[in-house]
Amino acid sequence: MKQNKNLIAYCGLYCGQCPGYEGKIADLARDLRKELRRAKFQKVAHGLTKYFKQFKDYDQSYELLGLMVKFRCKRTCRNGGGPPFCKIRKCCVKKELEGCWECIEFETCTKLDFLNAVHDDGHIKNLRKIKRHGVSKFLQGKKYW
Numbered sequence: 001m002k003q004n005k006n007l008i009a010y011c012g013l014y015c016g017q018c019p020g021y022e023g024k025i026a027d028l029a030r031d032l033r034k035e036l037r038r039a040k041f042q043k044v045a046h047g048l049t050k051y052f053k054q055f056k057d058y059d060q061s062y063e064l065l066g067l068m069v070k071f072r073c074k075r076t077c078r079n080g081g082g083p084p085f086c087k088i089r090k091c092c093v094k095k096e097l098e099g100c101w102e103c104i105e106f107e108t109c110t111k112l113d114f115l116n117a118v119h120d121d122g123h124i125k126n127l128r129k130i131k132r133h134g135v136s137k138f139l140q141g142k143k144y145w
């Protein structure tokens with residue numbers, strides 16, 4: 001995929017790496033649901049619960065796949081994608097910064113903390129790289145997610 005600086009989010013994550021942007025998981029979930037319906041697999045799964053207890057979760061799993069079908073975001077962070085309440089984006093826009101890498105506070109900023117649950121310190125590693133080497137070098141190299 002062509003690297004694009006507009007895909008670098010304010011927080012340092014790269015939208016081009018986001019499963020929501022890539023859309024592959026959503027496509028596969030949609031196709032699997034379609035195939036399960038075609039095969040009338042719900043009845044099979046319910047019938048097999050006697051032998052495989054995991055099939056008891058079939059309906060829940062089908063619902064979960066439905067949620068994953070909706071897991072798409074083509075807009076990207078800079079075009080209003082992602083959570084509309086994001087304090088990081090609001091803060092960068094207010095400070096007129098390209099991203100948190102231009103801010104002296106990013107190593108200790110608590111606004112970034114909510115990302116840890118999904119990304120660990122991936123965004124911080126990216127911010128350090130962008131700060132140290134610049135946007136072009138960052139785009140060419142490894143990005144953390």
Ligand code: SF4
Pocket residue numbers: 009010011012013077078081082083086087088089115
């Ligand atoms: S919306 Fe916020 S958390 Fe999401 S990518 Fe943009 S800056 Fe990062």
Ligand code: SF4
Pocket residue numbers: 087088089091092095097099100103104105106107109110111112
């Ligand atoms: S204070 Fe700095 S590091 Fe924190 S969200 Fe705002 S720009 Fe980013």
